[in-house]
Amino acid sequence: MPQALVHYHELALKGRNRGLFQQRLIQNLQNSLRKTDVTEIKSLPGRIRITFQHETAWESVQDRIRHTFGVANYSLAGSLPIDYASPDTTPLCQAIEAAIRLHTFETFRVTTKRGDKRFARTSVELNREIGAYLCRATGKRVSLGAPDVTVGVEVVDYTAYFSLCKHPGPGGLPTGSSGNVVCLISGGIDSPVAAYRMMKRGCRAIFVHFHGRPYLSRVSEEKVRDLVSHLTSYQLKARLYLVPFGEMQRDIVVHTPEPLRVVLYRRMMLRIAERLAERERCWGVVTGDSLGQVASQTAENLRSISEAAHLPILRPLIGMDKIEITNEAQQIGTFDTSIEPDQDCCTLFVPPHPNTRSRIDEVRQAERLLPVEEMVKAGTDAAELVEFAFGTMPSC
Numbered sequence: 456m457p458q459a460l461v462h463y464h465e466l467a468l469k470g471r472n473r474g475l476f477q478q479r480l481i482q483n484l485q486n487s488l489r490k491t492d493v494t495e496i497k498s499l500p501g502r503i504r505i506t507f508q509h510e511t512a513w514e515s516v517q518d519r520i521r522h523t524f525g526v527a528n529y530s531l532a533g534s535l536p537i538d539y540a541s542p543d544t545t546p547l548c549q550a551i552e553a554a555i556r557l558h559t560f561e562t563f564r565v566t567t568k569r570g571d572k573r574f575a576r577t578s579v580e581l582n583r584e585i586g587a588y589l590c591r592a593t594g595k596r597v598s599l600g601a602p603d604v605t606v607g608v609e610v611v612d613y614t615a616y617f618s619l620c621k622h623p624g625p626g627g628l629p630t631g632s633s634g635n636v637v638c639l640i641s642g643g644i645d646s647p648v649a650a651y652r653m654m655k656r657g658c659r660a661i662f663v664h665f666h667g668r669p670y671l672s673r674v675s676e677e678k679v680r681d682l683v684s685h686l687t688s689y690q691l692k693a694r695l696y697l698v699p700f701g702e703m704q705r706d707i708v709v710h711t712p713e714p715l716r717v718v719l720y721r722r723m724m725l726r727i728a729e730r731l732a733e734r735e736r737c738w739g740v741v742t743g744d745s746l747g748q749v750a751s752q753t754a755e756n757l758r759s760i761s762e763a764a765h766l767p768i769l770r771p772l773i774g775m776d777k778i779e780i781t782n783e784a785q786q787i788g789t790f791d792t793s794i795e796p797d798q799d800c801c802t803l804f805v806p807p808h809p810n811t812r813s814r815i816d817e818v819r820q821a822e823r824l825l826p827v828e829e830m831v832k833a834g835t836d837a838a839e840l841v842e843f844a845f846g847t848m849p850s851c
Contacts, residue, residue, distance in 0.1 A: 456494065457510045458534060460609065460616055461503040461520060464527040465628060477503075479629040480525040486691055487519040490846070499611050500570045517622065522688045524655055525632075526624030530607060532616045539574050539613065544581065547615050548588040551606055554619060555589065562598035563589060563606060570611030581608060628657030630690045635659045636769065637732040638741040639724065640695075642678035645743030645772055647686060647789040648780050652771040653741050654689055661735045662686075662693060663728050663838075665700040674796075681792045684843055693843040696731050698834050700724070706830065711821045714810035717751045718818055719825075722763035726827070727834040729766055739767040745780065746773050750809040759813045 461484070466476040477498060484496055484503065492512035497504045507516055513531055520529045533554060535547050555563065565586045567578040576584070585608065586597050609616045636658045638650040650660050664679045676697055687693040700720075707719050728740050744752045751760065761768050772780055784790035843849045 459505040524627040525629035530618035532618040537615045560603035563604045564602040567608040627655035633657030635737040642675040644793040649743040662695040667701040687843040695841045697839040710824045713806045717809045721760040730835040755812040
């Protein structure tokens with residue numbers, strides 16, 4: 456049967472907790488591959504073996520593997536049993552030759568890893584034996600610098616595995632290993648990247664979007680649904696809360712000083728997000744803030760906004776510039792959706808000259824003019840929940 460070898464990197468550095476992270480990764484792979492042709496997922500020393508029935512299923516299998524956080528790289532592999540004490544490498548060399556002849560190449564190299572040091576040959580010796588055999592059999596030459604094909608050989612569990620192409624995984628930590636966080640998500644470029652970065656650190660993301668209805672259309676909500684649907688492919692299930700914010704913005708405009716509106720909007724969003732975080736047992740709130748990018752993200756305003764929160768505020772993009780964030784959005788596949796035109800609540804009732812150096816005392820004084828607790832409760836109660844599952848339509 457065809458097999459895939461999955462490797463992890465950061466998990467191997469976890470010391471006594473390594474087994475817990477490995478088990479979480481295996482569980483996530485099992486959940487991800489449940490509806491594919493996979494028959495077995497087995498932990499081997501330093502790697503995970505995935506067995507499936509037909510090689511035609513490889514495309515769907517690798518699509519799920521490459522969306523699983525914790526995977527450093529993976530490859531489609533052939534295998535042969537091998538005798539550790541007196542190994543005859545001829546069958547292995549012949550199997551590799553048969554596989555490599557299906558490729559067009561002029562140069563190659565062999566890279567061996569021994570997962571079990573009881574194997575009689577060293578990695579260097581095995582590299583030389585297989586390389587010499589392939590040179591004689593194919594007439595091709597070895598290139599250690601920039602080969603057309605790299606033959607990967609791994610000896611573990613009395614088996615020699617070989618592959619000709621290694622694919623990068625997303626890396627990071629397995630989803631769920633770092634608990635739940637609430638991610639504020641708009642229809643823009645930044646917040647989906649911030650959510651992705653926290654998901655890559657093992658967090659399960661619960662999404663919250665503030666929309667401007669009844670003063671704005673549903674366009675931003677539809678964009679956010681598309682973005683969350685895309686991000687769901689990395690954690691299989693997701694929950695999105697859609698919070699009506701237009702009336703709250705109107706009340707803030709009517710009762711508070713114009714220059715402080717943006718800060719007051721953000722503080723109200725944080726309070727509502729925290730209530731939803733408590734409901735979802737989240738330990739932190741994630742934002743797409745980048746220091747100095749817009750008026751609400753100056754050092755002084757970030758401090759004023761954060762003061763309203765009790766949970767940790769996580770800002771994974773805080774030291775990145777717009778070009779760096781845009782490049783990452785393109786890499787993870789959210790950029791094209793994010794740049795579609797919309798009507799975001801962040802642009803609703805924005806003053807022409809917002810305060811960029813707010814003071815906490817003046818912000819608190821302005822909030823005394825608002826029924827803050829009533830507004831937070833109203834926003835939390837009015838939140839609409841949409842649930843996503845990979846491969847299915849979202850449900851309300």
